[in-house]
Amino acid sequence: MTTRIKLCNTDDVAVGSALKVETADLVLAVFNLGGQFYVTDDACTHGPGSLSEGYIEDDVVECNFHNGQFNIRTGEVVAPPCMVPVKTYPAVVEDGGVYIEV
Numbered sequence: 202m203t204t205r206i207k208l209c210n211t212d213d214v215a216v217g218s219a220l221k222v223e224t225a226d227l228v229l230a231v232f233n234l235g236g237q238f239y240v241t242d243d244a245c246t247h248g249p250g251s252l253s254e255g256y257i258e259d260d261v262v263e264c265n266f267h268n269g270q271f272n273i274r275t276g277e278v279v280a281p282p283c284m285v286p287v288k289t290y291p292a293v294v295e296d297g298g299v300y301i302e303v
């Protein structure tokens with residue numbers, strides 16, 4: 202049984218930016234890459250960095266703490282010092298809202 206959680210409206214996240222959303226037990230980053238929405242954990246897997254405050258280029262986010270990088274679509278590490286992928290959540294867009302199912 203999955204629960205659908207609304208994170209934000211699509212209008213809340215400009216193209217090429219990210220929004221931090223706290224919901225239930227999760228702290229998430231919602232990314233808008235050219236109109237496609239992606240959701241990851243907001244916390245960098247390397248330390249205290251917040252990925253929603255990182256630098257976004259194409260489909261990569263660079264943590265603003267130690268410049269580690271992750272692929273926003275897959276969560277895979279792109280550049281050290283990060284070693285552990287960041288968790289991703291399939292985003293569902295419906296009626297102008299961005300949702301995840303957990």
Ligand code: FES
Binds near residue numbers: 247248250282283
């Ligand atoms: S906290 Fe993100 S790279 Fe170190």
